[in-house]
Amino acid sequence: MQFPNRVISNINFCLAILLAFLGIFQDKIDATPVFQSIGRGHLLLLHLPIGILLLIGIFTFFRKSFDEKFLREFNTTSISIAASFALLTAILGLILSKEGGYDEEILSFHKRMGIITAFLVYFLSFIKQPGILFTSVLVLSLIVLTIGSHNGATLTHGEGFLQKPLMKESVESQFDENASLYQNVMKPIFDGKCTSCHNPNKLKGELDLSTIQGIKKGGKNGLVIDLNKLDSSPLIEKIHLPEENKKHMPPQGKPQLSNDEKALLEMWIARGADFEKKWKEYDSKDSLYMAAQKIISSTKSEQSNYDFKAASSTLISSLNDPFTTINPLNQNTPALHADFYVRAQYNPKKLIEFQKIKEQLVELNMGNMPVEDAEIKNIINFSNLEKLILNNSNITDNAVTELVKLPVLKSLALSGTGVTKKSLPVLQSSKSLKEVFIWNTSITAQDIDTNSTIFFYTGYVPDTSEKQALNSPAIRNESTVIDPKDSVTLYHRIPGVIIRYTLNDSLPDTFSSAIYERPLSMSRHTTVKARAMKEGWMASPVSSFSFFQKGIKPLHSNLLIAPNEKYRAQGSASLTDDVKGNIGNLIDGNWLGFRENPFEAIFEFDTITSLNEVILSINKSVGSYLVQPAYIEVFSGNDSTQMKLIKKIIPAPLTENEKGVSKNEAIEIKLDGSRAKYFMIKAMNNPKLPKWHSGKGQKGWLFVDEVFFY
Amino acid sequence: MKEIRSIFLVTLFFSILTSCHQSQDTTAIPSKIDYNLHIRPILSDRCFKCHGPDANKRQGNLRLDIPDSAFAELKEHPGTFAIKKGDLKNSQLYHRIYTENADEMMPPPESNLKLNDHERKLFARWIEQGAEYKPHWSFIPPQPQELPASTSSWVKNEIDNFVLEKLKSQGLQQNEEADKERLLKRLSFDLTGLPPSIAMQDEYLKDASADAYEKMVDKLLANKHFGEKMALPWLDAARYADSHGYQDDGLRTMWPWRDWVIHAYNENYSYEKFVTWQLAGDLIPDANKEMILATGFNRNHKITQEGGVIDEEYRLEYVTDRTNTFAKTFLGMTFECAKCHDHKYDPIKQKDYYSTFAFFNQVPEKGLVGDISLASLADPPRMNITTPDIMGLLKFINKKDTTPVPVMIMKDSSVVRTTHILKRGVYDQPGDSVDFSTPAGIFLFDTLKFKKNRLGLSQWLFDKNNPLTSRVYVNRVWQSFFGRGLVKTSGDFGMQGDPPSHPELLDWLAIDFRDHGWDIKRLVKQIVTSATYRQSSVISKQQQETDPENIYLSRHSRMRLPAEFIKDHIMASSGLLNEEIGGPSVKPYQPKGIWESSTSGRGQLAGYVQDHGAKLYRRGMYTFIKRTAPPPSMLTFDGSNRDQCEVRRVTTNTPLQALVLLNDPQVSEAARVLAQTINSQNLPMEEKIIKAFRLILCRTPEPNEKKILTEYFNLEKTNFDQSPMKAKALLKSGEYRLVNSKESNADTESAALMQVIQTMYNMEETISIG
Amino acid sequence: MSEFLENRLNVTRRHFFTRSGMAIGSMALGSLLVKDLFNGDAGTALPTGLPHFAPKAKRIIYLFQNGAPSQLETFSYKPKLNEMFGQDLPESIRNGQRLTGMTANQDKFPLVGTYFKFKQHGKSGIWMSELFPHLSTVVDDICMVHTMHTEAINHDPALTFMQTGAQQGNRPSMGAWLSYGLGSENKNLPAFTVLLSRGRGNGQGVYSKLWTNGFLDSIHQGVQFSNSDERVLYLNDGAGMDRSDRRTMLDEISKLNALSYEKFGDPEIKTKIEQYEMAYRMQTAVPELTDISKESDQIIRMYGPDCLVPGTYAANCLLARKLSESGVRFVQLYHQGWDTHGNLVNDMRMQAEDTDRPTAALIKDLKQRGLLDETLVIWGSEFGRTNYCQGKLTEDNYGRDHHPRSFSIWMAGGGIKPGITYGETDEFGYNIVKDPVHVNDFHATVLHLMGLQHDKLVFKHLGRRYRLTDVAGQVVNDILA
Secondary structure, eight states, rough: OOOHHHHHHHHHHHHHHHHHHHHHHGOOOOOOOOHHHHHHHHHHHHHHHHHHHHHHHHHHHHHGGOOHHHHHHHHHHHHHHHHHHHHHHHHHHHHHHHHOOOOOHHHHHHHHHHHHHHHHHHHHHEEEEEEEEHHHHHHHHHHHHHHHEEEEEHHOOOTTTTHHHHHHHHHSSSOOOTTTTTIIIIHHHHHHHHTTSSSSSTOGOOOSSSSSSHHHBBBBBSSSOOOTGEEEEEEHHHHOOOTTSSTTOOTSOOOOOHHHHHHHHHHHHTTTTOSSSSSSSSOOOHHHHHHHHHHHHHHHHOOOOOOOOOOOOOHHHHHTTTTTEEEEEETTOSSSEEEEOOOOGGGGGGHHGGGTTTTEEEEEEEETTTGGGGGHHHHTTOOTEEHHHHTTOOOHHHHHHHHHHOOTTOEEOOOSSSOTHHHHHHHHTTTTOOEOOOOOOOOOOOOOSSTSSEEEEEEOOTTTTTTOOOOOOOOOOOOOOTTTTTTTTTEOOTTOOEEEESSSSOOOOOOSEEOOOOOOOOOSEEEEEEEEEEETTTTOOOEEEEEEEEEOOSSEEESSEEEEEEEESTTGGGGGSSSBBTTTTTTSSSSSEEESOOOOEEEEEEEEEEEEEEEEEEEGGGTTTTTOOOOEEEEEEEETTTEEEEEEEEOOOOOGGTOOOOOEEEEEEEEEEEEEEEEEEEEOOOOOOOOTSTTTSSOOOOOEEEEOOO | OHHHHHHHHHHHHHHHHHHHHHHHHHTOOOOSSSIIIIIHHHHHHHHHHHSSSOOOOTTTTTTTSSSSHHHSSSSSSOOOOOOOTTTSSHHHHHHHHHEEEEETTTSSSGGTTTOHHHHHHHHHHHHTTOOOOOOOOSSOOOOOOOOOOOTTTOOHHHHHHHHHHHHHHHHHOOBBBBOOOHHHHHHHHHHHOOOOOOHHHHHHHHSSSTTTTHHHHHHHHHHHTTTHHHHHHHHTTTTSSSOOSSSOOBOOOOOHHHHHHHHHTTTTOOOOHHHHHHHHHGTTTTTTHHHHHHHHGGOOOOBBTTOOOHHEEEEEHHHHHHHHIIIIIIOOOGGGGGGGOSSSSSSSOHHHHHHHHHGGGGGOOOSSSSOOOOOSOOOEEEEOOOOHHHHHHTTTOOOOOOSSSEOOOOOOSSSSOOOOEEEGGTTTTTEEEEEEEOOOOTTOOTTTTTTTHHHHHHHHHTSSTTSHHHHHHEEEEEEHHHHSSSSSTTTSSSSTTTSSSHEEEEEHHHHHHTTTTTTHHHHHHHHHHHHHHBBBOOHHHHHHOOOOOOOOOOSSEEEOOOOHHHHHHHHHHTOOOOOOOOSBOOOOOOOOOOHHOOSSSTTTSSOOOOOOGGGGOOGGGBBBTTTOOOOOOHHHOOOOSSSSSSSSSOOOOOHHHHHHHHOOOOHHHHHHHHHEEEEETTOOOOHHHHHHHHHSSSSSHHHHHHHHHHHHHHHHHHHHHHHHHHHHHHTTTOOOOOOOOOGGGGGGHHHHHHHHHHHHTTTTTTEEOO | OOOHHHHHOOOHHHTTTHHHHHHHHHHHHHHHOOTTTTOTTTOOOOOSSSSSSSOOOEEEEEEEEEOOOOOHHHTTTOOHHHHHHTBBOOHHHHHHHHOOOOTTOOSSOOBOOSSSSSEEEEETTEEEEETTGGGGGGGGGEEEEEEOSSSOSSSHHHHHHHHSSSSOOOOOOOHHHHHHOOOOOTTTSOOOOEEEEEEEEEOOOOOGGOOOOSSOGGGGGGGGESSSOOBBTTTTTOOOHHHHHHHHHHHHHHHHHHHHHHHOOOOHHEEEEEEEEHHHHHHHEEEEEHHHHTOOOHHHHOGGGGGSSSTTTHHHHHHHHHHHHOOOSSSEEEEEEEOOOOOOHHHHHHHHHHHHHHHHHHHHHHTTTOOGGGGGEEOOOOOOOEEEEEEETTEEEEEEEEEOOOEEEEEEEEEEETEEEEOOOOOSSSSSSOOOHHHHHHHHHHHHHEEEEEEETTEETTEEEEETTTTTOOOGGGGBO
């Protein structure tokens, strides 16, 4: 008794919630046809709870004459079942009520009675065993029930009621070789886009396009198809008017004709609007016929109506979990699709649970899940499965022999699995299969029979003749200003590449340059140039990184002449903050720019300090006038007011082949251990750009981001 | 048996619920239909689109928003009438809403709009009762209200009289006063955006005097952080940010204006002064620098730096932004709809839009001053804030160094720029010219009374007969204390907005606020001292079912803290908070690459340069807002991206929020620092846990809470003892180093305590005001 | 009695979560019937998490080429321009089209034909320039649209318009609308993710407004995947924490939260508990699929070596496939660097080099996994570029300014008619002569492909009903399969 009871009580719980929910929002319920016809199930179902309850009533009344154990057993189950039906009936009733056409007064009363009965019985199902409480509730519900069901009866309608809403679909004109082209194509178009207004009942504009006579007869503005002026029949004109136009048909907001449909209509009328000529009488090359073909094929793909019934939503939601999603394909279809996510969380048991929806499941995606052959047996019961994705699962040929048993399977994805060409004939044997994806399996294009009806997709296969260039190596270091003890780490993400590098500014070549094995230690200023290479690939372009060692920090730095006010950075502080500027962005807060005036800064050290070298880091972007200074002078002294020149250097002048250069350049000034508390650096920006330069004769800019002292 | 009873209750409640709700569908049509309450909302929502103020879109030249037209003979169907008072049979409206015929059905099927049965019945009865029209409630000036009598001892001040009255009418019971600890947390956050210190908690708990609570209120109202708390929503409305907003998105320095807002609230400037200065400070006779600074309000909008844009297109974009912001902030109206066509729902013609537009169209400004390479911190008109200024008049500005700070301000050009209606709102389609004015439907702009400039405009706002100004602000203040305005749609007092839940109370507050010199602190005090505010936030089943939104205030609504205050809470409770007020915005921890990956590579804000030291621990409202890449943790907690004026934040509840509180270094650092601080005191571990709990939850833990946390501590302790390296790694989080925390404290005990504290930070109660 | 009690207690205790789960499930179904539950907004179908009608595509990957690649160098072949090289654009053609500030004061508008060779490819014979050797191998899978047009002529408004349906204002972006309308397929990942990359050409920047939730719940906000090793912000547990430590902490947290739920009965608290669980699941799901250390040589060769370097376009294409494959509804890529006002020839070459192979690879990869038919791939930008030269004109170097009147985008996969060219521009490649597609039409079409009716996907905010397509939009039926 345990198991079924729990299941039923679970179901009841959900139903109760749902009923309450719909009850609360009933005035907002808005049932689609599918739901409507479900709703009409009310009339079937309602008799069951009544029956069962009466039965229970009888048993309880005569309980003396039964064995008590049996009675309890009986009650426990039958009442739960009664409850299920009662709740369900009420729910369907609510949906049904939305069809309208009932007497409001009686209806609302009936609703209330129904809901109360349902909940009473539900409550009853918790008491189960006989007793005062039990009997009283039972009696109560019976009373409410009789009242409710009485006026329910008065509401009910006549014959053919249940099927009604489904009729519409079934009427859908079926394609038929022997029918006329009009019947097959034109009529569906009229019915789809016109007859909602132009039908015998509505007769908008006194026009009826639902029948041949109607079309021939025309409307209050005369003919719609005028056989005297075929190419400009009113109908054609109307559909070609701009949509905003009041006379445009179908009216704005209503479903519009597609260009294909317009074209066809036009052609058909131009050909004299033939209502009789049979479909098969047309020549397959006939343009009209082809145009019609086009429409049919497109509408065919449109309608995918499934005849199996929908699974209960409670069931669906109970199957859903964080790693498995089951959903209807859209709002008005019973067809379901299911997807598995997160390989680490794959749970094979799910497939067994899915047996509950084996009829409704049409798409199943288990891509990247570790599905085993053994689990396939659970899949092959999905009698309506059309699409199945098993990419990168653990299945093999054995699975395939099972899978082809799926009766309507159209699309099967097996990429990255263990299937071999042994499976090809097996797959061929399938009646339904249209496409099979076998990329990244041992099967190659050659293995595939070229005139196969199934489309086998082998996907991308690397072309060994094509040599791609690798991408350049990268560095792990976050900054290019590093501690003397730090080293530089190069890396490349593609396994098995060799990195060759140089530290002397020369371009690393593919055979003799040093091979990178361990982190590199740097000198004060080093440019690392590196490239990656690997068998079957072209060597990468050179990547180049300019490293600076942190030097001795001055106590204060002070700019004697303010930089250009657009390029001030954080003032003198930026010069010694060990943060490099970005070559491409002169206002990133690290670059100090000088043009009108030279760069002149004085640096105070906490004590008398001996310096061997000063490095001036500049931005050399020749195209944008950023060039090396004309000369650099270094002064020193222990009193900032009395400094004497200790070094002057003149960097190599700008040459024409540096035209395109845009890089960070380090100007090194050797000082051979001169000792002082203050050092002053003056760098004169280039006063006159050379004549090959677009700005020839004008002043050059000097951009400095850092000054290092060693 | 207990089981059964509970089940029975559930069952019962379901059936009651369903059946009674249904009865609302059929029988609960109110005996007297009120136009404003029942009919207008439906009309406006489903009908005005085609039968409303907008002349261009009007169908069958019928408008239902004004009685004359509604009762007049239908032009297109002579002899018939849309509405015939008291005569259903001859009222087309009635037939049209009931017919099944697709051609006659109203609203027409293609509109995707529907009426439900209840709404149809309302219409029917309204017509039967004579179809009485009334002017829209919010356009009628607030009416003096009779104070509902009440003998209840629960009532603390007038607010409660109104609330209690409503509760009775709804058959609801008010809640008891919240327990002292939770009440204090609520009060402290609501007045300062910060948690109460343990000292405060103790003080308040000890104080048994009758006015203990009121003392606390006064204390907190005087607190320097009051201004910050009040400023936050104002910054949303004023779309304050630290960058220009479009594309390259350069740096701007409007923060001195932010300093002023905080200052103004702290000094308790009257709302009238507060607003007048922001709208028209520059036009006040011999205006001083402070008044002019205030006008920055209207320059906070986004400004483009994209090379090659068309100047006029963007200049007009800025004026548009000012106009919309003005309407939403001060009038609670959605003007923007009227930019391109007459408003569909409210009496705002396109003409009205542009005559209001005219006030803000006088600024000598350009659409594009220069592209990002110019790096303008403040486009003209601007004003420099110099060191002498902050020595004198502008003491409240927190300027860091001697370099002057440029701020954008308002200014009118000497010659009046004629404003044109822009056809379809397009900048190069000028139509007729318009004069300075405002929508007469709201309140006439009498040019004899008001100057034709922004100063006149603010006088218009604060005129006794302006129906909106006071209501709108009172409502927003109310919203910030109850999570929901008396008018829920605090940004839309128009036809489409929700009607007030307590119309009488709203009017009473509005008038009281106005007649007491627009005194903001007074208003706030009224609210927080009311019994309504002091209710506990426990939700009874009945309340949850009958009033889930807590419209009728039978309890205090639990609210999640705004993004900024979540950071503040964590900083304050861990002792890290830097209480400094105002100044330039700061750049705390932020995941790598947020700015870098979206930037064009140009401008000072191309890369995120994180600050260090004390700047990391400033209050959340000072976190740098780069509009094109706003601070992620703030956005995650529904902070504003400051793209446009916002008067109400939505509160969401997402997994990303969990991730922030679990992994943001800002939180783990706080947890670490607090753990080490507490652990360096010699207390028994249980005391330590209680102390942390009181700092974070602002109350002493219940026994079962204490039990859970202590057990968790022991668990983690053993865990770390087994792998001390873990503890080391954990205790590295964040840059802050405790001065005298014995490094031996980098031990497993602190680590375990840190985990416990992190757990506390992740409790739902921590970041909500209960 | 005892048996009965036991049974009940089990149900109440052990099954609490499954139960509340079911309850939620039933609600969900309820909301299927109760269309206008959410904000009581009568008459407009609000999201049920299900398509309105049978969708053609389940997911979207949108490869946004930020900065506007020139249609004349890529897909729109206009030999006439080469013939008339250097001649002035006839005023009759331009007739009054406004100009950006960059060319407004240019006195001549010399026409310039493309420097690159064009060729027809595949069975479909779709035209493509030599810049796309790889893309041209999959032309038969794509549908080329030559007649997109927009209203804005500057990047920011145009981009915002393309992504949110409005030039100004803080409207929800496309992805947010879809997340709102369809919800998320994979409950362990966000429904809307954003991947950013910057090419070597002239960049224009992107901004979070492009993936904002606007006035929708922030749950619909695009989640930006970063290029650091923490792909989703705040996803990684801090140092010293392993999964089990995290698990234990989460259990403690929910114990405590459960207590306060008992006290306050506020449903928000229960939600909080569930959100923490999802966060935990994200921490498992995301690393599993963002791990690129194990990619096969085959994949590396297909997407190119950069696909292993986070933050490159190639890497983002690969990641996009993985996310989409794992049920992420909308994957939005932005690739900067197409803004070729000058130096066009060189910049276009670099940009194409970086993007051609990965783009083609994405299509092939989806196809060979059987996913292309349910995934809609979109390649496009904010506007096109002028047929006349901006700045200095030489045989092998020139620039082009912004051009809103016509530009080319293409789509592939889910529900798109493959191997066709739609719409025609005049021989100057300036004006549209046949089948224009406005931005609103494009949005309507994309929503349609996802099974949503663009005029029914609405949200009421401050009294106005908003749509991605605002008040316009026609589905372009002729490009639907």
